[in-house]
Amino acid sequence: MTVSLPLVFVLGAVAWVAIKFLGVRMWVAVVIALFGFWLSHTFLAPAIESGTRSGVGVVNGTNR
Numbered sequence: 001m002t003v004s005l006p007l008v009f010v011l012g013a014v015a016w017v018a019i020k021f022l023g024v025r026m027w028v029a030v031v032i033a034l035f036g037f038w039l040s041h042t043f044l045a046p047a048i049e050s051g052t053r054s055g056v057g058v059v060n061g062t063n064r
Contacts, residue, residue: 015033018024040048057063 015024015029019026019029039045054063
C-alpha cells in the first residue's frame with residue numbers, strides 16, 4: 001500500500017507537533033522555514049535535493 005502525502009502537509013504536521021508538545025516557539029519555526037527557502041536558492045540546492053531523494057529511497061526501500 002502506497003500513501004502519497006504532500007511534503008508541505010508532513011512538514012506542517014511536524015511543525016505543529018514541535019510547537020504543541022516540544023515547546024518550540026512559533027517564531028523559531030518561522031525562521032527555520034524561511035532559512036530553508038533561502039537555502040534552496042543557493043549553490044547547496046542540488047546536494048540537498050540529492051540527499052533528500054536518497055533518504056526517501058532508503059525509507060521506501062527502493063534504493064539498490
